[in-house]
Amino acid sequence: RKEVEQDPGPFNVPEGATVAFNCTYSNSASQSFFWYRQDCRKEPKLLMSVYSSGNEDGRFTAQLNRASQYISLLIRDSKLSDSATYLCVVPGGGTALIFGKGTTLSVSS
Amino acid sequence: EPEVTQTPSHQVTQMGQEVILRCVPISNHLYFYWYRQILGQKVEFLVSFYNNEISEKSEIFDDQFSVERPDGSNFTLKIRSTKLEDSAMYFCASSGSTYNEQFFGPGTRLTVL
Numbered sequence: 001r002k003e004v005e006q007d008p009g010p011f012n013v014p015e016g017a018t019v020a021f022n023c024t025y026s027n028s029a030s031q032s033f034f035w036y037r038q039d040c041r042k043e044p045k046l047l048m049s050v051y052s053s054g055n056e057d058g059r060f061t062a063q064l065n066r067a068s069q070y071i072s073l074l075i076r077d078s079k080l081s082d083s084a085t086y087l088c089v090v091p092g093g094g095t096a097l098i099f100g101k102g103t104t105l106s107v108s109s
Numbered sequence: 110e111p112e113v114t115q116t117p118s119h120q121v122t123q124m125g126q127e128v129i130l131r132c133v134p135i136s137n138h139l140y141f142y143w144y145r146q147i148l149g150q151k152v153e154f155l156v157s158f159y160n161n162e163i164s165e166k167s168e169i170f171d172d173q174f175s176v177e178r179p180d181g182s183n184f185t186l187k188i189r190s191t192k193l194e195d196s197a198m199y200f201c202a203s204s205g206s207t208y209n210e211q212f213f214g215p216g217t218r219l220t221v222l
Contacts, residue, residue, distance in 0.1 A: 031208075032208065034210060041198070041218075042215065042216075043200055043213040043214060043215050043216050044152060044200070044213050045213070046210050046211075046212065049210055087151075087152070092154070094157075094164070094165045094207075095140065095142070095157035095159075095164050095165045095207050096142075096154035096157065096165055096167065097142075097144075097152075097154060097211060098154070099151045099152040099153070100151065101150075101151045102151065
Protein backbone atom coordinates (compact mmCIF):
# COMPACT_ATOMS: atom_id res chain seq x y z
CA ARG A 1 0.00 0.00 0.00
CA LYS A 2 1.51 3.31 -1.07
CA GLU A 3 1.47 5.96 1.63
CA VAL A 4 2.48 9.55 2.16
CA GLU A 5 3.15 10.68 5.72
CA GLN A 6 3.40 14.29 6.84
CA ASP A 7 4.09 16.23 10.01
CA PRO A 8 0.66 16.52 11.61
CA GLY A 9 1.02 20.16 12.73
CA PRO A 10 -0.50 22.57 13.31
CA PHE A 11 2.37 24.99 12.95
CA ASN A 12 1.66 28.38 14.50
CA VAL A 13 4.28 30.98 13.53
CA PRO A 14 4.58 34.77 13.54
CA GLU A 15 4.85 36.77 10.34
CA GLY A 16 8.37 36.74 8.98
CA ALA A 17 9.25 33.34 10.42
CA THR A 18 10.79 30.48 8.49
CA VAL A 19 8.96 27.20 8.71
CA ALA A 20 9.67 23.74 7.29
CA PHE A 21 7.36 20.81 6.64
CA ASN A 22 8.47 17.24 6.17
CA CYS A 23 7.01 14.38 4.20
CA THR A 24 7.98 10.73 3.69
CA TYR A 25 6.69 8.49 0.95
CA SER A 26 6.68 4.75 0.40
CA ASN A 27 6.68 4.46 -3.41
CA SER A 28 10.40 4.35 -4.20
CA ALA A 29 9.67 4.37 -7.95
CA SER A 30 8.15 7.88 -7.89
CA GLN A 31 9.90 10.30 -10.20
CA SER A 32 7.86 13.41 -9.50
CA PHE A 33 6.59 15.01 -6.35
CA PHE A 34 4.26 17.86 -5.61
CA TRP A 35 3.31 20.27 -2.90
CA TYR A 36 -0.26 21.52 -3.05
CA ARG A 37 -1.86 24.15 -0.90
CA GLN A 38 -5.44 23.78 0.32
CA ASP A 39 -7.45 26.54 1.93
CA CYS A 40 -10.40 25.62 4.12
CA ARG A 41 -13.12 23.84 2.08
CA LYS A 42 -11.39 24.72 -1.19
CA GLU A 43 -9.64 22.69 -3.85
CA PRO A 44 -5.96 21.71 -3.70
CA LYS A 45 -3.89 24.20 -5.65
CA LEU A 46 -0.48 23.30 -7.04
CA LEU A 47 2.28 25.11 -5.20
CA MET A 48 5.43 23.40 -6.46
CA SER A 49 6.57 20.44 -8.53
CA VAL A 50 9.79 18.60 -7.73
CA TYR A 51 11.42 16.43 -10.38
CA SER A 52 15.06 16.39 -9.33
CA SER A 53 16.78 17.17 -6.06
CA GLY A 54 14.77 20.27 -5.38
CA ASN A 55 13.01 23.37 -6.59
CA GLU A 56 12.87 26.99 -5.49
CA ASP A 57 10.19 29.57 -6.23
CA GLY A 58 10.53 32.85 -4.39
CA ARG A 59 10.05 32.25 -0.68
CA PHE A 60 9.33 28.56 -1.18
CA THR A 61 11.97 25.82 -1.45
CA ALA A 62 11.30 22.12 -1.85
CA GLN A 63 14.03 19.53 -1.34
CA LEU A 64 14.02 15.88 -2.22
CA ASN A 65 16.09 13.08 -0.72
CA ARG A 66 15.42 9.97 -2.79
CA ALA A 67 17.61 7.71 -0.68
CA SER A 68 15.59 8.50 2.43
CA GLN A 69 12.30 8.90 0.49
CA TYR A 70 11.84 12.28 2.09
CA ILE A 71 10.59 15.63 0.79
CA SER A 72 10.59 18.95 2.59
CA LEU A 73 8.99 22.33 1.99
CA LEU A 74 10.60 25.46 3.41
CA ILE A 75 8.72 28.75 3.59
CA ARG A 76 10.79 31.84 4.32
CA ASP A 77 9.46 35.20 5.52
CA SER A 78 5.98 33.83 6.23
CA LYS A 79 3.00 36.00 5.32
CA LEU A 80 -0.48 36.00 6.79
CA SER A 81 -1.68 34.77 3.39
CA ASP A 82 0.46 31.63 3.73
CA SER A 83 -1.99 30.30 6.34
CA ALA A 84 -3.37 27.10 4.79
CA THR A 85 -2.94 23.34 4.77
CA TYR A 86 0.05 22.09 2.79
CA LEU A 87 -0.37 18.74 1.08
CA CYS A 88 2.50 16.48 0.11
CA VAL A 89 1.49 14.56 -3.02
CA VAL A 90 3.22 11.65 -4.73
CA PRO A 91 2.19 9.66 -7.83
CA GLY A 92 0.96 6.20 -6.87
CA GLY A 93 2.71 4.46 -9.75
CA GLY A 94 -0.13 4.73 -12.26
CA THR A 95 -2.27 7.79 -12.90
CA ALA A 96 -3.41 8.37 -9.33
CA LEU A 97 -1.96 10.95 -6.99
CA ILE A 98 -1.53 9.88 -3.37
CA PHE A 99 -2.11 12.68 -0.90
CA GLY A 100 -0.77 13.12 2.57
CA LYS A 101 -3.15 14.27 5.29
CA GLY A 102 -1.60 17.71 5.17
CA THR A 103 0.13 20.05 7.58
CA THR A 104 -1.75 23.09 8.77
CA LEU A 105 0.10 26.39 8.97
CA SER A 106 -1.24 29.40 10.81
CA VAL A 107 0.70 32.66 10.45
CA SER A 108 -0.17 35.39 12.91
CA SER A 109 0.67 39.10 13.07
CA GLU B 110 -5.73 31.37 -17.06
CA PRO B 111 -7.62 28.19 -18.01
CA GLU B 112 -9.25 26.37 -15.12
CA VAL B 113 -11.34 23.32 -14.31
CA THR B 114 -14.97 24.12 -13.53
CA GLN B 115 -17.52 22.00 -11.67
CA THR B 116 -21.27 22.09 -11.16
CA PRO B 117 -23.15 22.16 -8.92
CA SER B 118 -21.12 23.63 -6.08
CA HIS B 119 -23.39 21.90 -3.55
CA GLN B 120 -25.75 18.97 -4.05
CA VAL B 121 -28.10 17.67 -1.39
CA THR B 122 -29.79 14.34 -2.02
CA GLN B 123 -31.69 11.61 -0.26
CA MET B 124 -30.07 8.25 0.39
CA GLY B 125 -30.70 5.89 -2.50
CA GLN B 126 -31.03 8.63 -5.10
CA GLU B 127 -28.81 8.98 -8.15
CA VAL B 128 -26.59 12.03 -8.54
CA ILE B 129 -24.51 13.28 -11.44
CA LEU B 130 -21.60 15.60 -10.78
CA ARG B 131 -20.35 17.59 -13.73
CA CYS B 132 -16.93 18.89 -14.66
CA VAL B 133 -15.44 20.83 -17.54
CA PRO B 134 -11.70 20.06 -17.67
CA ILE B 135 -9.08 22.42 -19.08
CA SER B 136 -9.67 22.41 -22.83
CA ASN B 137 -6.38 20.99 -24.12
CA HIS B 138 -5.98 18.40 -21.38
CA LEU B 139 -6.36 14.73 -22.18
CA TYR B 140 -6.44 13.06 -18.76
CA PHE B 141 -9.32 13.49 -16.36
CA TYR B 142 -9.71 12.45 -12.76
CA TRP B 143 -12.15 12.33 -9.88
CA TYR B 144 -11.06 12.55 -6.25
CA ARG B 145 -13.06 12.85 -3.08
CA GLN B 146 -12.37 14.32 0.34
CA ILE B 147 -14.50 13.38 3.32
CA LEU B 148 -14.62 16.22 5.83
CA GLY B 149 -11.48 16.28 7.94
CA GLN B 150 -9.77 13.53 5.94
CA LYS B 151 -7.26 13.38 3.12
CA VAL B 152 -7.96 13.66 -0.58
CA GLU B 153 -8.54 10.19 -2.08
CA PHE B 154 -8.26 9.09 -5.71
CA LEU B 155 -11.35 7.60 -7.29
CA VAL B 156 -10.77 7.19 -11.01
CA SER B 157 -8.78 8.37 -14.02
CA PHE B 158 -10.05 8.57 -17.59
CA TYR B 159 -8.24 8.81 -20.91
CA ASN B 160 -9.27 8.30 -24.51
CA ASN B 161 -12.86 7.59 -23.50
CA GLU B 162 -12.09 4.82 -21.09
CA ILE B 163 -11.12 4.30 -17.47
CA SER B 164 -7.34 4.14 -17.02
CA GLU B 165 -7.29 3.34 -13.34
CA LYS B 166 -9.72 3.14 -10.45
CA SER B 167 -9.42 2.77 -6.72
CA GLU B 168 -11.22 0.32 -4.46
CA ILE B 169 -13.61 3.13 -3.54
CA PHE B 170 -14.84 3.28 -7.15
CA ASP B 171 -17.24 0.33 -7.00
CA ASP B 172 -20.21 -0.58 -9.19
CA GLN B 173 -22.22 2.32 -7.80
CA PHE B 174 -19.90 4.76 -9.54
CA SER B 175 -19.50 5.49 -13.24
CA VAL B 176 -17.83 8.15 -15.33
CA GLU B 177 -18.59 9.45 -18.77
CA ARG B 178 -17.43 12.05 -21.24
CA PRO B 179 -20.74 12.68 -23.00
CA ASP B 180 -19.40 15.36 -25.33
CA GLY B 181 -16.17 17.19 -26.12
CA SER B 182 -16.13 19.27 -23.00
CA ASN B 183 -17.97 17.66 -20.09
CA PHE B 184 -16.78 14.89 -17.78
CA THR B 185 -19.30 13.43 -15.36
CA LEU B 186 -19.31 11.26 -12.24
CA LYS B 187 -22.52 9.35 -11.53
CA ILE B 188 -23.36 7.73 -8.24
CA ARG B 189 -26.27 5.36 -8.83
CA SER B 190 -27.66 4.87 -5.34
CA THR B 191 -26.14 7.25 -2.85
CA LYS B 192 -25.24 6.20 0.69
CA LEU B 193 -24.72 8.37 3.75
CA GLU B 194 -20.99 7.66 3.56
CA ASP B 195 -20.83 9.16 0.04
CA SER B 196 -21.14 12.59 1.64
CA ALA B 197 -17.91 14.35 0.75
CA MET B 198 -16.33 16.99 -1.44
CA TYR B 199 -15.79 15.64 -4.94
CA PHE B 200 -12.98 17.19 -6.95
CA CYS B 201 -12.47 16.86 -10.68
CA ALA B 202 -8.95 17.31 -12.03
CA SER B 203 -7.27 17.29 -15.41
CA SER B 204 -3.75 17.08 -16.78
CA GLY B 205 -1.97 17.25 -20.11
CA SER B 206 -0.35 13.86 -19.57
CA THR B 207 0.04 11.31 -16.82
CA TYR B 208 3.39 12.86 -15.92
CA ASN B 209 2.15 16.43 -15.74
CA GLU B 210 0.69 18.22 -12.82
CA GLN B 211 -3.01 17.75 -12.14
CA PHE B 212 -5.18 20.84 -11.80
CA PHE B 213 -8.25 20.67 -9.62
CA GLY B 214 -11.69 22.20 -9.94
CA PRO B 215 -13.43 23.96 -7.03
CA GLY B 216 -15.32 20.82 -6.05
CA THR B 217 -18.91 19.74 -5.51
CA ARG B 218 -19.99 19.28 -1.91
CA LEU B 219 -22.33 16.26 -1.84
CA THR B 220 -24.54 15.85 1.18
CA VAL B 221 -26.54 12.62 1.45
CA LEU B 222 -29.41 12.70 3.94
